[in-house]
Amino acid sequence: xxxxxAVLKKRLVKLVVNFLFYFRTxxxxxxxxxxxxxxxxTKEEENVFSISFIEEPERKYCFECATEEQCQEWVExxxxxxxxxxxxxxxxxxxxxxKMTGKDxxxxxxxxxxxxxxxxxxxx
Amino acid sequence: MKxxxxxxxxYATCDSPADHAGFLRKRxxxxxxxxxxGTSYQRRWFVLKGNLLFYFEERxxxxxxxxxVLEGCTVELCEAAEEFAFAIRFDDAGARxxxxxxxxxxxxxxxxxxxSRASFDYMRLVVRELEKxxxxxxxxxxxxxxxxxxxxxxxxxxxxSNPALLPLQEKPTALENGYSTWGxxxxxxxxxxxxxxxxxxxxxxxxxxxxxxxxxxxTGSPAPGLSPAxxxxxxxxxxxxxxxxxNWYGQEIAxxxxxxxxxxxxxxx
Numbered sequence: 001x002x003x004x005x006a007v008l009k010k011r012l013v014k015l016v017v018n019f020l021f022y023f024r025t026x027x028x029x030x031x032x033x034x035x036x037x038x039x040x041x042t043k044e045e046e047n048v049f050s051i052s053f054i055e056e057p058e059r060k061y062c063f064e065c066a067t068e069e070q071c072q073e074w075v076e077x078x079x080x081x082x083x084x085x086x087x088x089x090x091x092x093x094x095x096x097x098x099k100m101t102g103k104d105x106x107x108x109x110x111x112x113x114x115x116x117x118x119x120x121x122x123x124x
Numbered sequence: 125m126k127x128x129x130x131x132x133x134x135y136a137t138c139d140s141p142a143d144h145a146g147f148l149r150k151r152x153x154x155x156x157x158x159x160x161x162g163t164s165y166q167r168r169w170f171v172l173k174g175n176l177l178f179y180f181e182e183r184x185x186x187x188x189x190x191x192x193v194l195e196g197c198t199v200e201l202c203e204a205a206e207e208f209a210f211a212i213r214f215d216d217a218g219a220r221x222x223x224x225x226x227x228x229x230x231x232x233x234x235x236x237x238x239x240s241r242a243s244f245d246y247m248r249l250v251v252r253e254l255e256k257x258x259x260x261x262x263x264x265x266x267x268x269x270x271x272x273x274x275x276x277x278x279x280x281x282x283x284x285s286n287p288a289l290l291p292l293q294e295k296p297t298a299l300e301n302g303y304s305t306w307g308x309x310x311x312x313x314x315x316x317x318x319x320x321x322x323x324x325x326x327x328x329x330x331x332x333x334x335x336x337x338x339x340x341x342x343t344g345s346p347a348p349g350l351s352p353a354x355x356x357x358x359x360x361x362x363x364x365x366x367x368x369x370x371n372w373y374g375q376e377i378a379x380x381x382x383x384x385x386x387x388x389x390x391x392x393x
Contacts, residue, residue: 017175017195017244032126037135037174053131083174084140086247093254100261105254114241116143116174 013063018083020051034061041078049075090117133187136171136178144172144238146231150179151204151223165206165225175244177212192222194242201236208232212239 012023014030018037021030038054047068050060065071079085094117097105106112149165168179168189175195178188192212202209208226226232 019193030125034128035132035135035176037176038131038138038140053128053134055131055134083176083244083247086244086251087174090247090251090254093251093258097254097258097261100258100265105257106250109250111241111250115238116241116247 015077015081018081020078020081036078036081037084039082041075043071043075047071049078051078087116132191135173136176136180136188136191137186140173142171142173143242144170144235146170146235147183147227148179148235149206149225151225153220163205170224172238172242175242175247177239177242194239195244197243199236199239201232210236 010025011031012025014021014023018035020034020036022032022034023030034051036051040052040054040057042050042052042060044050044062047066047070048062048064049071050062052058052060063074065074094105097103104112106114106117111117146169147167148170149167152164152166168181169183169185171178171180171188175193177192177194179190179192180188194212196215197212198215200211200213202211202223204211204223204225206225208228208231210224210226210232212222212224214221224235226235
């Protein structure tokens, strides 16, 4: 996802896997990062979204985008950015494929027994 | 570099299930002790959640003392003096490596396996592959039917690349355990499979590639069926981001540890 300028403190923001890095616009190295697990992405007023975390829901990290369209793109991207979301997607697809074809799609990869692809009850 | 530490610590210690956990001995990297020739190890409690490897001073510590982000790295067996040693090394040569020692052969193998598949990139690859398979399965099934194609008409809109049926991070309860129950969604009424398409695929989809690893591994090379473009190459901006994270934690661990220990002592019940 290409970096979009976020106003308020004019940061360049870059989503890399489940981290949101932010930069001062003229620098190559990030000044900070947010881990995007157990967080809530909320569309606020026009062009603005916020990120808050489960253990401190009243604290919002606000981001203002250049356009409403960009804002929507960011909200969608960030909602899917967590590792846990990805994991849930995998389990969902695995289930669906198994129901439809009768076969576990992970078997052919030899990873069907991996703890990380199981439903919560089977993991450590 | 700033990090939302409190949230990170919360994620590390909350009761969402870990992908792997256990004691490991971590080699201490001494940069400043010019006269220190030996290597020493510290026993730490390690917890793997997703692509994040946390380590704690004790199993019941309230906050981690360190974090390793498992992106752009390889996990290899280690030619260290220690038995059951393995290393996490990063594509970015500037980032420090982590040498870890397990209690035994089984533990070591379990850790190497768990860590090798921990990256977000890998998970994303598998998900994309399954997305495609599901789409193909749906199409096969639809083609099979003599009656008009069954659409997911009962209000369950599904866009295959957007698993909108999954609860997003809206409900804290869904977050805590990370899983929800699905309805019986899908294109299939009673699970009937079209017989023609059971062997419809001429060969099984290729194995998701393991991260390129110096250690010999049968699945070391990228599978031919998956285009290289699907793999995120370690382009320099991403590498910079993560090496910053690694450096930050590596250098500041001693200071952070002291702080945390003091806070624990003060706040400890």
